[in-house]
Amino acid sequence: MSRPDTAPVRPGEELPLDKLRAALTGRLAGDLTALSTEQFPGGFSNLTYLLRAGDQEYVLRRAPLGPVAKGAHDMAREYHLLERIHPVFPAAPRPEVLIEDPEVLGSPFYLMERRRGEVVRTALPAAYSANAAAPRQLSEAMVDTLAALHAVDIDAAGLRAIGRPEGFNGRQVEGWAGRWRRARALLQGSGDLPSADELHDDDVIAWLEAHTPAESAHTLVHNDFKLDNLMMDPADPSKVVALLDWEMTTVGDPLVDLGLTLTYWTMPVQPGGSRIGAAGAPEGYLTREAFIGRYARQRGQELRPQDVVWYEVLGHFKLAVIVLQIFARYRAGQTSDARFAPLAAQAEWLIREAWRRVAGQP
The missing domain is CATH 3.90.1200.10 (Aminoglycoside phosphotransferase (APH), C-terminal lobe)
Incomplete structure (x- = not known):
């Protein structure tokens, strides 16, 4: 990237790394003992994080904090959609792991591959x-x-x-x-x-x-x-x-x-x-x-x-x-x-x- 696209995690939106590490052990490539997170600051809906496991990087998506409308922010549905869309539409990122147990982060979440590029918002990069x-x-x-x-x-x-x-x-x-x-x-x-x-x-x-x-x-x-x-x-x-x-x-x-x-x-x-x-x-x-x-x-x-x-x-x-x-x-x-x-x-x-x-x- 020519400029940073992540930021420190916003206060109150931190992830419990010990629970996350335990849930992902054996299911994800990379060194989970060196697990770290940053946050993608854009967007108003789901929370999106950069997850580093040693030299491996992933994107983690979960529902926003607090009550959400019934049927909204369905991470399992989004994960399974990407499973089916990625092979026929390569611009869709490849999903990696789905964790539906709400005890880990408070709601289901999934990880997908990280891709690198420019996201254009307020000015040309x-x-x-x-x-x-x-x-x-x-x-x-x-x-x-x-x-x-x-x-x-x-x-x-x-x-x-x-x-x-x-x-x-x-x-x-x-x-x-x-x-x-x-x-x-x-x-x-x-x-x-x-x-x-x-x-x-x-x-x-x-x-x-x-x-x-x-x-x-x-x-x-x-x-x-x-x-x-x-x-x-x-x-x-x-x-x-x-x-x-x-x-x-x-x-x-x-x-x-x-x-x-x-x-x-x-x-x-x-x-x-x-x-x-x-x-x-x-x-x-x-x-x-x-x-x-x-x-x-x-x-x-x-x-x-x-x-x-x-x-x-x-x-x-x-x-x-x-x-x-x-x-x-x-x-x-x-x-x-x-x-x-x-x-x-x-x-x-x-x-x-x-x-x-x-x-x-x-």
């Missing part, structure tokens, strides 16, 4: 500073990786059964609407969000319900595809080293992935402060329209910018739900991570942007 074409190359690599993911033959790979693709879009609206309402109810009376009449969140939900399209196709859906979930080759910004964070992967409409990706891509500032994308980055990155056009060409389909508006509105809404759920945990004292304090305002911005797009439709 120094490794790319002399390359004027780097923004375009990064953009194109991102589009091409998304299209390649959606080209995986889910039937040949035995992956269709990981989701229920028929009726996927309708269930997306229903499920995310319920999560939004539950998170909003937890904050009732707090003043953290405007009223529904002012914010138009109920109107956004009603519009999504009234305009839900049939699935455009049935493919793998990553469900959190964004630039800083990609790891790039330090020597070549046109090459993807890894695609990370597979916890929400399923089978459904690929345009749901595209809509959420465009949500991130067109935001001035993303949760966590990322500014890379069409709206928040220097010139040279693909515009929204160019992004959609390249994706359509890679997929061999007709796709106009107006064809993805419903998916973008859904993307804004889903991301609003995710950040509001995290903020609700923070507000309830279930986590003390100060990075979560601004997330109610981020959720509000996302809902307002979703409504702006809805209101602009004929």
Whole structure:
């Protein structure tokens, strides 16, 4: 790496090394007597650590601390997904060990191979500073990786059964609407969000319900595809080293992935402060329209910018739900991570942007 990508473990999120060593003995290569950990500081969901066992390095993922929603942060599911996806989509890291015993870390966790590369968040890495074409190359690599993911033959790979693709879009609206309402109810009376009449969140939900399209196709859906979930080759910004964070992967409409990706891509500032994308980055990155056009060409389909508006509105809404759920945990004292304090305002911005797009439709 041209710059460090890990940091000391945040206070309160340390791992019990003796328990970890005992659970991994005989199951992992490397010198476990020299076990040490650091933490990957990005992300708001699962906790991710660098685990060193002598000269061997692994990435450990576990659920966040405190209560979590039922069915969320399922480490066993993510591990088994990677077992099946890695052989047919090499950008997915190889999983190594799954430990389901909650007595070790307090919740199930797994380890996967460590890959090395650049994660682009707030600025171009120094490794790319002399390359004027780097923004375009990064953009194109991102589009091409998304299209390649959606080209995986889910039937040949035995992956269709990981989701229920028929009726996927309708269930997306229903499920995310319920999560939004539950998170909003937890904050009732707090003043953290405007009223529904002012914010138009109920109107956004009603519009999504009234305009839900049939699935455009049935493919793998990553469900959190964004630039800083990609790891790039330090020597070549046109090459993807890894695609990370597979916890929400399923089978459904690929345009749901595209809509959420465009949500991130067109935001001035993303949760966590990322500014890379069409709206928040220097010139040279693909515009929204160019992004959609390249994706359509890679997929061999007709796709106009107006064809993805419903998916973008859904993307804004889903991301609003995710950040509001995290903020609700923070507000309830279930986590003390100060990075979560601004997330109610981020959720509000996302809902307002979703409504702006809805209101602009004929």
